[in-house]
Amino acid sequence: MNSEFLVQEFLDGSLSHADEDNFFLRLASENELRLELKNLLAIRNAIHSDVRAFTPKSESTLHIFDTLGLVSPTTVLPTVQATAVSVNPIGSFFSRYSGYMLSVVVSSLITAFVIFNWFDFDDDVSSNEYSNNISDFDRIQFVPKQIDSSAVSNPVREKTVYKYIYKEQEKTVANNLNTTDLAMMSDSESVRKEVDLVTAYSSNIHHTEFENTSDNKFVMLDKLPKIDYYNLTNNENKLFALVVRKSDYFARNFEGISRDYNFALDNLSIAGIIKVNDELEVGVEYRRERFAQEFAGREGDSYFIFQQEPDFNTFSLLAEYKPEFTEIGIFTPYIGLSAGINNAGPVGRFMLGTDINFSSMYYMNFGFDYSILFFKQEASYFISPKAGVHFGFGLNF
Amino acid sequence: MKENFETYSDSELVELLKRDKSTSSAAFKVLYDRYSSIVHAYCCKVLGYGENAEDVFQETFIKFYNNCNKETVKFNIQGYLLTIARNLCLNVKRDRKVTVSTDYLDMYYADEQPYEQKELLDLINRTIELLDEDHREAFVLREYNGLDYSQIAELCNISVVNAKSRVFRARQKIKSILQPYLKELSE
Numbered sequence: 001m002n003s004e005f006l007v008q009e010f011l012d013g014s015l016s017h018a019d020e021d022n023f024f025l026r027l028a029s030e031n032e033l034r035l036e037l038k039n040l041l042a043i044r045n046a047i048h049s050d051v052r053a054f055t056p057k058s059e060s061t062l063h064i065f066d067t068l069g070l071v072s073p074t075t076v077l078p079t080v081q082a083t084a085v086s087v088n089p090i091g092s093f094f095s096r097y098s099g100y101m102l103s104v105v106v107s108s109l110i111t112a113f114v115i116f117n118w119f120d121f122d123d124d125v126s127s128n129e130y131s132n133n134i135s136d137f138d139r140i141q142f143v144p145k146q147i148d149s150s151a152v153s154n155p156v157r158e159k160t161v162y163k164y165i166y167k168e169q170e171k172t173v174a175n176n177l178n179t180t181d182l183a184m185m186s187d188s189e190s191v192r193k194e195v196d197l198v199t200a201y202s203s204n205i206h207h208t209e210f211e212n213t214s215d216n217k218f219v220m221l222d223k224l225p226k227i228d229y230y231n232l233t234n235n236e237n238k239l240f241a242l243v244v245r246k247s248d249y250f251a252r253n254f255e256g257i258s259r260d261y262n263f264a265l266d267n268l269s270i271a272g273i274i275k276v277n278d279e280l281e282v283g284v285e286y287r288r289e290r291f292a293q294e295f296a297g298r299e300g301d302s303y304f305i306f307q308q309e310p311d312f313n314t315f316s317l318l319a320e321y322k323p324e325f326t327e328i329g330i331f332t333p334y335i336g337l338s339a340g341i342n343n344a345g346p347v348g349r350f351m352l353g354t355d356i357n358f359s360s361m362y363y364m365n366f367g368f369d370y371s372i373l374f375f376k377q378e379a380s381y382f383i384s385p386k387a388g389v390h391f392g393f394g395l396n397f
Numbered sequence: 398m399k400e401n402f403e404t405y406s407d408s409e410l411v412e413l414l415k416r417d418k419s420t421s422s423a424a425f426k427v428l429y430d431r432y433s434s435i436v437h438a439y440c441c442k443v444l445g446y447g448e449n450a451e452d453v454f455q456e457t458f459i460k461f462y463n464n465c466n467k468e469t470v471k472f473n474i475q476g477y478l479l480t481i482a483r484n485l486c487l488n489v490k491r492d493r494k495v496t497v498s499t500d501y502l503d504m505y506y507a508d509e510q511p512y513e514q515k516e517l518l519d520l521i522n523r524t525i526e527l528l529d530e531d532h533r534e535a536f537v538l539r540e541y542n543g544l545d546y547s548q549i550a551e552l553c554n555i556s557v558v559n560a561k562s563r564v565f566r567a568r569q570k571i572k573s574i575l576q577p578y579l580k581e582l583s584e
Contacts, residue, residue, distance in 0.1 A: 071422040
């Protein structure tokens with residue numbers, strides 16, 4: 001009798017007394033037999049510890065008793081439910097209220113879409129309407145500052161003027177005269193001396209100017225405006241997914257532009273994503289987002305940097321790669337790339353983050369992302385990058 | 398004073414199922430406590446974790462209760478329940494492709510369970526899914542449900558020798574697949 005069969009017979013209790021004595025004798029002398037017994041015992045012990053297999057779900061138990069019209073086993077259910085809830089309370093919560101939450105999310109997305117596309121915010125708040133036409137800026141009633149004699153004597157040091165371009169109501173402009181402009185003037189004594197606030201506040205365009213004491217070379221912003229947005233990805237083994245994300249970007253405010261308006265509802269995206277295989281997901285995305293734009297121009301002897309921060313409607317193709325070997329528990333890391341276009345130019349985006357899977361239907365996510373907008377102004381090309389963190393949640397269908 | 402049905406035999410409990418709601422509820426609960434774990438294990442191992450297994454598990458007990466009210470008393474309740482479960486599993490396998498879900502895999506693992514045992518159990522579960530259906534069923538009935546070979550033979554309509562052979566082959570295959578891990582574990 002070979003050792004494999006002998007051990008199985010022993011574990012099944014099928015050996016006679018004589019065979020059992022013989023088995024113990026061989027066990028004492030044969031390493032192979034001991035290893036065989038050890039392995040089978042390890043498998044058997046592991047099977048006996050398979051709590052999941054031996055524990056019916058509380059929902060199943062309830063369903064059986066409810067269907068049969070019997071009184072629910074109160075001594076059984078709390079134990080099972082307590083186990084489930086204590087291990088994954090969030091998943092249990094999502095499972096219980098999934099219907100309500102799905103309704104709320106869908107309603108919210110539809111409402112946001114309607115608001116952003118049909119509601120005119122210009123009626124009561126200021127607006128940053130995107131413009132790629134320099135002629136729009138020509139309409140600004142700008143009075144160039146007279147260059148003093150010292151500046152003329154130094155041809156290398158030209159004057160740079162910032163123009164903040166946005167439309168707003170008259171009363172808002174009047175308020176800004178005492179707040180924004182004064183704040184700017186207090187930045188430094190040198191700036192204070194050079195400030196020559198234009199007298200164009202009677203128009204609906206607000207602009208200020210000050211001398212750039214470094215040089216007149218166009219410089220991109222080192223920090224970028226705070227922009228929040230949402231987008232969509234896929235998860236788990238469902239074919240279609242909807243994900244919402246919100247971002248915070250490391251940003252520097254343009255001095256003359258207020259972004260308080262419409263902050264909570266700005267920059268939304270909706271995307272449908274299809275799972276190609278276990279690791280790759282692709283989809284399409286619509287996103288309403290902000291980019292800070294800064295580009296140069298010249299009027300007379302002054303060098304201007306125009307700044308605006310409009311909302312864009314970006315349509316993108318999105319791909320997310322979620323390598324299986326990086327999955328740890330409920331965390332599924334991903335790398336995302338998207339390429340899109342809006343009315344200013346092409347947009348690229350890179351994301352690095354992780355999904356947190358609470359159930360097969362819901363998950364949350366967070367991570368880092370970097371976006372860049374390429375745009376052309378007259379004959380020159382400019383870029384507007386932004387970097388930040390995002391967080392959100394996803395729904396699988 | 399409330400009766401303690403836990404000391405009753407299976408056949409006595411089956412008889413009590415025909416009584417009033419309160420009595421039948423208590424009797425059914427005791428039978429459910431006795432056999433739900435093995436029926437659940439059988440369904441999950443044969444069909445894989447997921448909705449199919451849960452549906453069959455529920456249907457098995459519903460069918461059992463309804464049959465007990467119509468038919469004569471069954472003395473081998475475990476065998477009777479597993480027969481119902483087996484037939485329902487065969488229906489499911491015939492009607493649709495079985496999918497295996499790994500949702501909530503960690504949900505029922507006790508925290509005090511050693512990591513090595515969790516890992517081994519996970520590997521065993523994956524290995525069981527690789528077995529032929531006949532070998533898998535025999536192995537589950539032997540190792541999870543504790544049936545002896547004659548009971549397995551009766552349930553599966555095969556000979557005792559055949560039942561023994563299937564369990565032996567299943568163990569062999571599981572062991573051979575797990576060999577590298579078991580070797581590492583023993584070192």
